[in-house]
Amino acid sequence: MIVTTFLFELLEDWVIIFLDLGSTIETVVEFLGTVPSLTILAGYILARTYLVVESFVSLRAEPVGVFWTPAWLQMIPHL
Structure with missing residues (x-):
């Protein structure tokens, strides 16, 4: 009974750590996805503006x- 309680407490701690790590990983993935997207968007806007100007x-x-x-x-007669 004591071993089972210890294992459940250990599992509970592991799940809490894993869930916190999951949110950290999710934040890192969102950051890594956002920064390149914003960089590409800024480059596109600058290039487009340069071409128009x-x-x-x-x-x-001329x-x-x-x-x-x-x-x-x-x-060519019709032109």
């Missing part, structure tokens, strides 16, 4: 021949 900035310095019609295109 760069496309409008590059419109200021080369002279941008709007010239190629000679072969004049051979």
